Amino acid sequence: MTDLNGVVPAIAKALAKRGYSELTPVQKSMLDPALAASDALVSAQTGSGKTVAFGLALAPTLLEGEDRFPPAAEPLALVIAPTRELALQVKRELEWLYEMTGAVIVSCVGGMDIRSERRALERGAHIVVGTPGRLCDHIRRRALNMSVLKAVVLDEADEMLDLGFREDLEFILEASPDDRRTLMFSATVPAAIAKLAKSYQRNAVRIATKAEEKQHIDIEYRALVVAPSDRENAIINVLRYYEATNAIVFCSTRAAVNHLTARFHNRNFNVVALSGELTQNERSHALQAMRDGRARVCIATDVAARGIDLPGLDLVIHADLPTNSDTLLHRSGRTGRAGRKGVSALIVPLNARRKAERLLDNAGISASWGRPPSAEEVSSRDEERLIADPIFHQVPDEDEHELVKRLLAAHGAEKLANAFVSLYRSNQSAPEDLIEISFQDDGNRKRRENTDGPREPSQKGPRDDFGASVWFSVSVGRKQNAEPRWLIPMLCRNGNVTKREIGAIKMQQDETFVEIAADSAGTFLQSIGPNKALERGIRVTQLDGTPDFNRPAASKPYAGKKNFDDRRDDRPKDGYKKTDRRDAAPAHGANDERRDSKPWTKKPGKPKFEGKPGNGGPKPKFPKKKG
Structure with a gap:
């Protein structure tokens, strides 16, 4: 000492x-x-x-x-x-x-x-x-x-x-x-x-x-990018790939803990759950099951897992991203103890990558980015573990030796090997096939992270340092009060892309040209589906090459609301007068459910609002009193 x-x-x-x-x-x-x-x-x-x-x-x-x-x-x-x-x-x-x-x-x-x-x-x-x-x-x-x-x-x-x-x-x-x-x-x-x-x-x-x-030297941090719908399948493959003695999966809510516990029970995993709804006796039994080997996976919320100490905890999986860097360190610190190596794996949905990067940066952690293990990689790892299993080095007892001879004489070596492989795999959950996603490597991403983010409409011309890109036409423009503040979140939400993957945005009178990184264009098209439509009927069209930003605006129908349909005669209908759309409140925000933002309002009779007070619109106009 x-x-x-x-x-x-x-x-x-x-x-x-x-x-x-x-x-x-x-x-x-x-x-x-x-x-x-x-x-x-x-x-x-x-x-x-x-x-x-x-x-x-x-x-x-x-x-x-x-x-x-x-x-x-x-x-x-x-x-x-x-x-x-x-x-x-x-x-x-x-x-x-x-x-x-x-x-x-x-x-x-x-x-x-x-x-x-x-x-x-x-x-x-x-x-x-x-x-x-x-x-x-x-x-x-x-x-x-x-x-x-x-x-x-x-x-x-x-x-x-x-x-x-x-x-x-x-x-x-x-x-x-x-x-x-x-x-x-x-x-x-x-x-x-x-x-x-x-x-x-x-x-x-x-x-x-x-x-x-020193503690984190023994922890390998991995950020695994997945399609949002593939989160649970990715967790299954990570558990199967590492086959840790003990593993803990962190969720953000009790409901998520209960859901994953039921799912993993059905997939033949020996799991226990820790959440705030358990009694102290149930909690003690769950932890004891992890300690004596009856269970190998613990699914828990942050609060319920505080203070627990599980021996041989080799794997921590963040099913839901932590809320802050301190929580990330607390979760991960449960592995890599006493000189043992550990893995902390963050399951990162494609549209949450930027949040994961901020968490890791704030925690001072350098993680290796990649995709979750595929079904082929899990199967290959299983074969390696099977061939290296210590059971092959055990010397059989005299009683077993006689039985081995009888089995060889009755079935032969090949049948015995087949039976052993089948028995080995019978207690394992089959790996999941994951959706192929377009994923940028770190070098390309770092090159793009030096840019200024999404371009505002006032910027002129495409961004030179954005890299390879694909242009799309979105069927809303200035005439429909389109604004980047709601258009960008709509594109990210429906197309499973991040702000970093959106380049220049050029507003036209009846359409908007949007630049998407080439590596993410396939994911964007796949996510918006064959109808090529976003929310509220807004349509997206892929363009060949760079659009001509100076060409005259073509009048296009807007599928989102019939009030904005194309009219040859732009004169107002009888009994209506035209309002200034530049002063009107945005009528097509991603979460805008208002039905009173109409481009046409009746002539005076009762007081009418031409814009929404307090939201950038003009003050209400009242008819003048006679006399």
Whole structure:
């Protein structure tokens, strides 16, 4: 064991017994003599060894130079964790770390018998580990005496605030002695955490370790681009391709968890679900099934998965993209632990690629972009695993040897091999055929990312640096109040393209010319279907070459609304007068369901609006009073 300067001898023996050969960066930082009696605000990622770190930091304060604790009485230290699973995990870690000191460690968590916990507290404890809500209950019922408390640890402080435990944390900290040490450990330090630290810590030492960088060395990030309708099939192929010992699939909602769980059960996967609707008993059974190998895939929401620790978790799949970069790091940090390699795979629908890029950039992560494993790649990987299966290297017992001879004599080697392959594949889900998509490689995409994005109508001429492109004609123009602010989202939504894949937009009187990247033109045509129509009857036509932007406008019928049909005589009908369309509110936005934006309004009789007040239109005109 190295770098043990400052470690209490009894703790050092426990570390050596556990087989520790080197401390992690966050653990080393807690051995700084300057922290011996100071408060600390520590930012370190999930899986960086925080539990051992604050165990090392607490030991000098609690033992006060002794090798063993005196008989247990009132608690000396309090550790607060966001979830039951994490609290119990912390308790197990501290039990072996303080084994040589004679420490009595008690847990107080929701879902357990509160009477048993009260009796344990009455017998005495040196360290109490619990969740905020249950600790508050014990304090209010005077079962937890905080009078001699020397230290309080907040583990995963950011998660506790996210889960709504701010008031509970403030109550616990205010009930503890003013001269206590307060150690806060958090993966991130947002403004809420900084404010909490300022209120309840005294001259806290700020420690930002590089543990997260080391952690992510063992995680391979993959961004897998799929057609939006192929998301579930892609997840199936990823699970089948890696065949991880344990895998977790993250969804954004309970409904998505239930849907994927049912789908994967039907596909012969051994799965369990974790969502907020489960009871504590159901949740415990699900996690135990993952730990003992009865299940290999856990499908969970972000909140339900907080605090869980699954051994051998080699694969994390983001079925729904995380909402922010912190969530991405929290999810991914559950793999790649203790020197094991792990894979974090983001399932990226084609129209959400830009969002995924922002997430990865904000998290400081460089991911390899590509497509999900195809059915052929999964089958090829299965064959490799079959040929390398360790079962072929096992020496048969004497009883089995006789049976092998009988099987060879009865069926022959070829039939036995066929039977073995069939048996091997019978418990596996068949891989899915995925839709072919047009996907740009990183080099081409980086070249295009230096452009200024979609062109506004005021820009002149095609963009020279956009690359190869295909032009399309859209059957709305200035005459129909077409605007890029609703036309671009409509093209992205219906054509499964992103803004980056849209080049110049040239507005004409009755049509609009749109430039689409050549690599995405096939996907665009396939997505809008054989009718070549967008929403509200707007039609799209592919053009040969670059259109002539200076040719006279041709009057074309607009299929979206018959009010804009082509009229040879542009004079208003009897009883109507023509309004200025430039002042009228847009009548054909992607989500515009108004039916009052008509280009013709009746002559005075009753007050009429020529435009919608407050939306760029003129003020209402009222008929003049007679006399």
